Amino acid sequence: MGAVIEELSNRKLFYILALFGIIQTSFFLFGALFSPEPTSFMNYLMTTCSDSNPDVPSWHQIRPNGCKKIDQLKGYTPLTENVRDIVFVAQMPHERDNIKIMYSPWFQFMLGMLDFTIAYNENHLLDPEIEIQLEVRMGYKSIEDTNGQWIEYHNLNITRTLKCSIDEHKKVNGEHYNCEPIDLFELSATIHPFYLLNIRFPRSDKACNLNALAPNCKLPLFEELTATEIHQNGGFTQIWLWLKCIVFPFMGYANYWYTQRINYLNRSKYLVEKAIQALGISMLILDIPIEILTFITKWPILLFIGDFRQGLFYVVLFVFWLIFAGEHLFENGAGNTLRNYWINLTLIGTASFGFLIYEMAERGLQLWNPFHSIWATKNGSWWAHVLLTISSIATILYLIFLTYKVVLVWATVKRKREAQLYSSNPARKLKVESIIFRFKFLMVFTIVCAFVTIATYFLKQIGEIILHEDHTDGETAYETSWTTGFLTFAFGMWNLYVLLLLAMYAPSHKYYGEASILMSDITHSMDNFNGGQNGALITLLKDSNE
Incomplete structure (x- = not known):
């Protein structure tokens, strides 16, 4: 079967993207105009x-x-x-x-x-x-x-x-x-x-x-x-809780629908399909409105659980970006395994392990002793600096590698398209050009999502600095309302991005009559184009009757 993104008409795709754009804007305006600043x-x-x-x-x-x-x-x-x-x-x-x-x-x-x-x-x-x-x-x-x-x-x-x-x-x-x-x-x-x-x-x-x-x-x-x-702020918590209650059912159904689609296939899952499934599950876990439990229980662990869920989503998101970009660079199916990404996965693991140890040493111990601080002693402060420095360096190196891979993917697609696809008949050329355009659009969306994620992380760090400043009055800066808008914007973008992946990269139930003729003409070219069945782009170009 072909993927939904391949078989969806341009008009339907435009309507879907326009709807997503309206929803994304609504997330920002909802946070900026109706939600108070995050803290008081x-x-x-x-x-x-x-x-x-x-x-x-x-x-x-x-x-x-x-x-x-x-x-x-x-x-x-x-x-x-x-x-x-x-x-x-x-x-x-x-x-x-x-x-x-x-x-x-x-x-x-x-x-x-x-x-x-x-x-x-x-x-x-x-x-x-x-x-x-x-x-x-x-x-x-x-x-x-x-x-x-x-x-x-x-x-x-x-x-x-x-x-x-x-x-x-x-x-x-x-x-x-x-x-x-x-x-x-x-x-x-x-x-x-x-x-x-x-x-x-x-x-x-x-x-x-x-x-x-x-x-x-x-x-x-x-x-x-x-x-x-x-x-x-209680008002910010209410807005955040409402957003989670709204998106959680949609994300839950999207995960169920995607899982059902890939389970119908008479083949093993590709690595990129497994990565999308893991990303959807991690987003679903992040969307669970566990804040409701604060009203029926006195558990002090919910804040720590929230940080752990956020960290889990970041890890899976970074791994997915790595696989999504890398699967288009391997030839002859060589990339359909995590072993080929050991360098980048080591960077992700190092950064994640450092942040996890810091979180356990700081907020984890505060579950029993809220007056504990890893920064209170020179040794604790030294270890905190070491953990955060190593994790930050690993994160920066990962982003450099990811940027390099994205640029390499674009260059590879452009080179092979000019070398092979443009020599084909008009029907095949139109079909493949449409798929490549949609793939590039998704890559652009991925890059935008990556920058928003990084900006959100740094915004959180700046927020921590602001929290530790010497406040002399009860006034709140005007920018904080727009900070809330940016946080809701990022939350909406993560959900829409994952929903788009689950919906567009799921196997389609459609069979178009011309697929056999079209694909019989280009099967050999596609095999040479990106070396095997594991690539996400090749998944879109495979025979829908397979």
Whole structure:
């Protein structure tokens, strides 16, 4: 049987592509005009409280008042030698116009950061990098326990690296250092409506006199401590969930239909057909709206599962592009096996393995300890840099090889078409030219999809940088709405691209009467054109009665 893309009339193909173009535009406009920005944040100027009995566990809160407030740290005399009586408090979320607001499972995740305000003092210079130790206690309340006691969520000591700098012209007493915010925690699910943070910075003057590198000995007196909480917008989650609920049934049926078509063939599957099938399944897995589970379960693993699904789709997509381009370069059926792509597959495997190990070491461990960070120690930071650098280099090399293969495919098709196909009769020439044009169109679509995928990846990295910036107000940049539009555009393009492959490269049920005459005339030419039955383009040119 021939493929659908071969037997589809130009008019029907035009209608299908026009419909896909309208749907693709709708994805972008839907995200840009109706969806809010992906994330929001709240700043909390942490309240400083005095604990008269720090050795007895107790909660310090703001609402209702459960804090003996310290107005100025500069004039405060610690009650204990290790200054554990000083507690920094953040109660999340804020009240708004005396109305209690709460976190929702729609927020999906919560990222916490700390920002230090430290004044320059020529008598106590601050090192560019210092390790600080924090005693962190996090509690939560449910809606039913609004007026009750806080329930302890986590209680542990953590170490972080504080990086601060100051311009030469600002080295005057009273000016402030520019300190990078430090990551505090990341919750993989917002399963509770209210949270409370109690943070202490223990330090012993006696220990500091004996060892200047003892915990917090190099941490100067700071004026303010600000906690920044970042979460996914509930409105963005709703839009994303609706899109998945809409496309999931279509993708599921397309996978079923494609599988049925290739199972009807009285031959083994070609490698490119297996790759398309794997791509369709990975897209289907990515489209599963598992976000619904956040409303019926308290599993914190859903965010990690989401990242794993995204990574799986990227891997299968990269492998498919490799096979799709490479299957048109091998002669005599030599390319119909993964062994011929071992170099490129090694690059994909290296990049994927590096990103997977990093994800497991960072977000995987945060399932049990949300205050864990691979960047907290020098060794962890070094390994993180090594993993990400190796993975990035492998990804760049893969893209270079892929670009080279795409250019080579175009040159090969052009050369062999001019050498062999143009010497054929008009009927055959018209047929083959039409198929080659459609193949080139799909290659262009593949290249566009590749660039959009790469742009989406870098956009995500830029978004991570923005999340770690020092936000000073609740305003959101205008560009973020268009960022949402680009994310929905990329999601729509992935689905449409996979749907197009499943629909156009499935074996057709049609038999046209002239196929036997036409193919008997060109069988020999086609065998020479691209060496065997495994190539995707040759699949389109094979006898429909086969």
